[in-house]
Amino acid sequence: MEAITFPNGPISMAGNLYFPADFDPKGSYAAIVAIHPGGGVKEQAAGLYASKLAEQGFVALAFDASYQGDSGGEPRHLEDPAARVDDVRAAVDHLQSLDYVDAERIGAAGICAGGGYAINAAMTDHRIKAITMVSGLNIGTSFRRNWFGTDPDSAAVPTLQALAQQRTAEAQGAEPAYLPYVPAEPDENTPPDLVEARDYYLTPRAQHPNAKNKFLFTKSVSRIFTFDAFHMVEDLLTQPVLIVAGSEAGSLWMSTELHSRVRGPKKLVVVDGGTHMDFYDVPKYVDRAVEEATPFFEENLASQS
Template sequence: METITFANGPLTMSGNLCLPANFDASRSYPAIVTVHPGGGVKEQVSGLYASKLAEQGFVALAFDASFQGDSGGEPRHLEDPYARVDDVRAAVDHLQSLPYVDPERIGALGICAGGGYTVSAAMTDYRVKALTTVSAVNIGTSFRRNWYGTDSDAAAVPTLRALARQRTAEAQGAEAAHLPYVPAEPDENTPRDLVEAGDYYLTPRAQHPNAKNTFLFTKSVSRIFTFDAFHMVEDLLTQPVLVVAGSDAGSLWMSTELHGRVRSPKKLQVVEGGTHMDFYDVPEYVDRTIAAATPFFTEHLTARPADQG
């Protein structure tokens, strides 16, 4: 693994580049961008998948989102879906600049909100030839409709009214408000997945000093609530997609929605007994994902006709 930086417009991005065993810089390798969840960093699940994919012969790049981790950007702790989609494009830019990466054989794998961001990026960047989502989350839809998707989009209105009041207060000198990605003190109403997320992010299991479990309220929510990672996916996503999720994940509905709407070559793998968070670091579920993703990427990361990207 090499710690690297790369450009994203005026920002400097920080990444970990994982190389295959017996790496030979004179060869040409397929490459995969791995995209972390909201609030995550490259040292967590996206880095784990990058290292696992490198073991399978791929060059793999995990990176910190702009405004987060070791990457540049102000204000800090901004969760901007549109910027995060652009981060994926910048990571592809960097991979294409590497002499040992075949620019026609680049894929992407995204976890949780990173899965949604990967889908959105691939719809407008056909340099991504194939993609895999793991415990996919469409962050805007899940924020509006709740984790289980049982509310209407109009359920977002009270939060948006609170946002308006807070923005006025901040414009008049109040401190910027922050919200947690996962509840630090869950209760009986907290979804199981988010309880397990707290165990992942807030304990030595995966705790990292660059993952503060916080995002800016006014600047982030105003962007998140109008974002739809799957908008126009029926028509614009032309690349093959592998959708992996657990049967016991409260977020499963987003993976099945994605799979149902996509018209390009697609495969849905629902792993029996898996929860949302099991695919972050539980060996059984990570290994099963890699076992499915490796032949998928091997098959599809080849030169493709111009009309398919």
């Protein structure tokens, strides 16, 4: 693994580049961009998937989102879906600049919100030839409709009203407000997946000093609530997509929705017993996702020579 930086306009992006064990810098490799969940950093799930895909013969790049982790950008702790999608494009730019990467053989693998961002990026960047989404989350839809998707989009309005009041306060000198990605103190109403998310992000299980479990309220929510990672997916996503999710994940509805809407080559794998968070680091489930992703990428990123 090599720690790298690469440009995304004025922002310097921080990434970890993973190589196959028999890597030859004079060779020509298929490459994968690994996109981390909302609130995550490259050293967590994205890095784990990148390392495992490298073991299967791919060059793989995990990176911190702009405004987060070791990447640059101000204000800090901004979750901006449009910026997150542009991060993926910048990562493809960098991979295409590497002599040992075949520019026509680049794929994307995203976890949770990173999966939604991967789908959205691929719709408008057809340099991405194949996409794997693991425990996928359409972040805007999830924020509006709740974790289980049972609310109407209009349920977001009270939060937007609170956002307007907070923005006015900040314009008049108040300190910026932040929200947690996962509940620090779950209660009986907290979805089981998010209870487990707390265990992942806020305990030694996967805690990392760059994953602060906070994002800017006004500047992030106003962008997230109007974002739909799957908008126009029926017409713009022509690349093959692999969707992997757990049967016990409260987020499963987003994976099944995407699968129902995609018109191009697609495969949905629902792993019995798996929760949303199991696919972040539990070996049984991560290995199953990689076992599905490896032949999928091998087939769809095959050399044309």
